[in-house]
Amino acid sequence: MKLPPIVERELRVAARKNLTYWRRLLAALAGAGLVMWILSVSSTSGVTTGATVFRDLAVFVFVYAALSAILVTSDSISRERRESTLGLLFLTDLTGFDIVSGKLAATGINLFHAILAVLPVLAIVLPLGAVTVGEVFRVGIVAVNLLIFFSSVGLAASALCQRANISLALSFTFSCVMIALWPLAAQYTNFLHPTLGAALVSSPAYGCYLAFDLNYNSYFWLNTVFTLCYSGGLLAFACWHVPRSWQDSVAERNAAQTTLENAPLRDKVRIKLLAQNPYLWRASRPEFKRALVWLTLVVIAGIWAWLDRFQFRPFADVFALIFAGTVLKVWLAADASWTIAEDRRQGALELLLSTQLSAEQIVSGQRASLWRQFVGPVITLLAANFITLEIEIHRASSVTTTELVWLHVIAGGSLLLELSALSWVAIWQGLINRKSNRAVIWAMMRILATPYALFLAILFIDAFAGPPGSVDWTGLLIFPGILGAGANFFFALEANTKLLASFRTVVAEGYEPKRFADEDFDQEQVLAEVE
Helix, strand or coil: CCCCHHHHHHHHHHHHCHHHHHHHHHHHHHHHHHHHHHHHHCCCCCHHHHHHHHHHHHHHHHHHHHHHHHHHHCCHHHHHHHCCCHHHHCCCCCCHHHHHHHHHHHHHHHHHHHHHHHHHHHHHHHHHCCCCHHHHHHHHHHHHHHHHHHHHHHHHHHHHCCCHHHHHHHHHHHHHHHHHHHHHHHHHCCCCCCCHHHHHCCCCCHHHHHCCCCCCCCHHHHHHHHHHHHHHHHHHHHHHHHHHHCCCCHHHHHHHHHHHHCCHHHHHHHHHHHHHCHHHHHHHCCCCHHHHHHHHHHHHHHHHHHHHCCCCCCCCHHHHHHHHHHHHHHHHHHHHHHHHHHHHHCCHHHHHHCCCCCHHHHHHHHHHHHHHHHHHHHHHHHHHHHHHHHHHHHHCCHHHHHHHHHHHHHHHHHHHHHHHHHHHHHHHHHHHCCCHHHHHHHHHHHHHHHHHHHHHHHHHHHHHHCCCCCCCCCHHHHHHHHHHHHHHHHHHHHHHHHHHHHHHHHHHHCCCCCCCHHHHCCHHHHHHHHC
16 A cells, blocks of 8 residues: 655654654653542542543543644644645646645654554553453544544644634634534424434534543444544645645735724834834734633633523522633733744744844733733633622532632632743743744743642642642642742743743754864864865
């Protein structure tokens, strides 16, 4: 069987990289570490513990397959379009199928190996009698199926969009629609359709529920076929659109941009922003970004109102507020890193620094643009936090009032601290990373994932120090929020220091400065060799 040329090339390149093999080892170690943590904090034993380990590790594999597939594929083709290298590929006899299949192989091979490395860890609980071989097999099928589906979503979005953050946002939006559209429709019409499973079977996420023996039925294989059909359709669309995407008319885009730029209102806004900071105007384009943030909050509020029916249930509304805040954090990190990353890649930052514009003005202009875009939504979210707290206090018992206050205070305080820290960390990560999506991931891991990693480490240590016990679920919000304050201060201070001290060096030479010639060779020795 002869593989497409780009697929064969990518497989050969991956086979020569040491990172390909290290990723498998790290994935297996991560799975084993998660198993050890669950066993150490669990208060049960035997079959129940084995089932808990298997379920939690399977959910971890599902989430990893979905998120990592979108993150690594959503900028694979759009990056070629931005660098104007996609058209060069079509000067050869390559087709859209060759390019899309090559990108799928290049981005999916390491993810597929990581999933294969974790599957033996899933089988650790087989001797306990907690799970069956068929259950492990179905979990592996669902994980690979999700990997193919979300990779297809990322490739289709990357073929449509040119900007990395727009492609990533489109991938997440389409994935949420595909996963939740049918369940919501089924919930709305469950009186007309008593067989709820028949409506849920078309959701790609339903296979995660059916994979376990407790929920397994004949719908599992039908759901697998549905998901594969989705993947095939998305890949076929990407193969069809890629040969046409590089032919976008530059003249039409410039004409449309000129028309927008000459609008009277935009002229006033441009003059105002340029007077404050030239880079503020650059980072604030396009102007409709501010409206999109408001529109997203309105959609989230509408979904919450439809699900909650304005009942303001204690401990439930705070999760909706945290979800809306997380959306703002991801959005801010994407905007903060994308502009800087693209300007550095295109050489625009180096040109700007050759003018009277200083590095401090560029950073302050980028942060002022973020403030201008997100200050209104953040104030609105904090006001909603305060209003829901007041309503919930009147409805809650005296026992839960203190917990409610803590949760809302931590949620509001964490929102302000994390957004402020992200405005520094995301700019620094965008400056030192070639890919803006990678910059967003590293920024989010430092600000959002670090507090929970510290919290889980404390639980792990506490499990060995004393008898295992259960942890109050409110601690999953309160204590990571307190730990996050210290993490936010540390990472924001580090990013601020490096930005002000190394901005010009990174722009000119990269994150790892080039070694000067006098450090690399002896001039007298070279002259002697020439003579």
